[in-house]
Amino acid sequence: MKGSDYPSFSGDLFSDELLANSLGAYRTLRELGDAIWLPKLNMFAVARFQDVQAGLRDSDALISGKGVSVNKLMNAADAPDPVSTLTSDGDIHHQLKRILIKPLMPTALLSLREQIAREAAAVIDRVADGREFEAMSTLASHVPVKIVADMVGLKGVSHKQLMQWASAIFDAFGPSDRARTTEALPAIQEFVGHGMQLTRDDVVPGGWADSLFLAAEKGEITLQMARNLVFDYALPSLDTTILATGELLYRMATEPGAFAAVRGRSALIPGVVNECVRLASPLRGFTRYCAQDFALSESTIPAGSRVWLLNASANRDERHYPYPDRFDIERNPRDHLGWGHGVHSCLGIHLARLELEVILETLAAKVQSIEAGQPTRLLNNAAQGYAVLPLRIH
Numbered sequence: 001m002k003g004s005d006y007p008s009f010s011g012d013l014f015s016d017e018l019l020a021n022s023l024g025a026y027r028t029l030r031e032l033g034d035a036i037w038l039p040k041l042n043m044f045a046v047a048r049f050q051d052v053q054a055g056l057r058d059s060d061a062l063i064s065g066k067g068v069s070v071n072k073l074m075n076a077a078d079a080p081d082p083v084s085t086l087t088s089d090g091d092i093h094h095q096l097k098r099i100l101i102k103p104l105m106p107t108a109l110l111s112l113r114e115q116i117a118r119e120a121a122a123v124i125d126r127v128a129d130g131r132e133f134e135a136m137s138t139l140a141s142h143v144p145v146k147i148v149a150d151m152v153g154l155k156g157v158s159h160k161q162l163m164q165w166a167s168a169i170f171d172a173f174g175p176s177d178r179a180r181t182t183e184a185l186p187a188i189q190e191f192v193g194h195g196m197q198l199t200r201d202d203v204v205p206g207g208w209a210d211s212l213f214l215a216a217e218k219g220e221i222t223l224q225m226a227r228n229l230v231f232d233y234a235l236p237s238l239d240t241t242i243l244a245t246g247e248l249l250y251r252m253a254t255e256p257g258a259f260a261a262v263r264g265r266s267a268l269i270p271g272v273v274n275e276c277v278r279l280a281s282p283l284r285g286f287t288r289y290c291a292q293d294f295a296l297s298e299s300t301i302p303a304g305s306r307v308w309l310l311n312a313s314a315n316r317d318e319r320h321y322p323y324p325d326r327f328d329i330e331r332n333p334r335d336h337l338g339w340g341h342g343v344h345s346c347l348g349i350h351l352a353r354l355e356l357e358v359i360l361e362t363l364a365a366k367v368q369s370i371e372a373g374q375p376t377r378l379l380n381n382a383a384q385g386y387a388v389l390p391l392r393i394h
Helices: 017-022 021-034 048-059 072-078 088-103 106-125 135-150 161-169 185-196 207-216 221-236 234-253 258-264 266-281 350-365
Strands: 036-038 043-046 288-289 306-311 370-372 386-388 389-394
Touching: 036 266, 043 048, 048 306, 048 389, 088 207, 088 221, 106 135, 106 350, 106 389, 135 161, 135 207, 135 221, 135 234, 135 350, 135 386, 161 185, 161 221, 161 234, 185 221, 207 370, 207 389, 234 266, 234 350, 234 370, 258 266, 258 306, 258 350, 266 350
Parallel strands: 043 306
Antiparallel strands: 036 043, 288 306, 370 389
């Protein structure tokens, strides 16, 4: 079968308008069918919850080792050697993930709770005076950046530089003919060049990066793998948690009665975090290469195709979630795809959940009310959320 045999969507999913608000486009894609041909990108999109979840589970049919971008140049760069857990498959993926996951398991993170609470309290105390402040660059960013930078332990790399590299990685996901994509390439080249030169002298002893170089010394992975994996810790865990935190803050400020309910019932907090991550879906989704025919609920995508699994659309699928665009403080969608699913689920899911829960716990303990001004949406090829969020905290 050819792409023309499927329902098609000719809209520009990388226009400024759709990057700022893709909900209408996602709804259209879901209504068109379970497999939609995107002629401008020469690939399929999958937008419904059931099918996206199935695609994320089947890592044999839909593989990541040939890249996860819509950008052929980036996909070609990923194909020869696995440079991260995101772009690897099978045994090598499991080997890399086993090494990376050790400091990110729930029991290993228990000791971080107090530090996260201190950092959250410090920034909340500074801004809780009723005056308007910009929340994304302060409250939403402070805890993830501080915790990740300290725990990874990269010498000579500023928080600002880490954030620039993280944003560039997600912009490089886009079509190669777009300015937003090409403008990200110098930052990509910079961090790749930096990573190629890393040695154990460039990391803080005892940090997460140091553990990777120790694994290389033990022969568990190669030195180049250790260098590559440092950025699996440092980059994907920043923007995603920050954007999810922005959604959390916005909902607590704008949903009538929500923050008061959380203040009165702390047991709601884990479910509220799940609901906010579902609504935020900080990453729109990644592509996969179809290594063998892949059967969806109604259609089959032929081998050799590229498929974009739209997690962000799946999280708003009315077939799975009643009133999906509504924030429901009681919903607790444990199965949301905001942190992925299957073998490629987010490596830092437990850390991100801990940070979000502690931030909300701290707000509930210290703050009476939150007000939001008019936010500005982020324009990024892969990440979505708020770029600017004016808040007042009382």
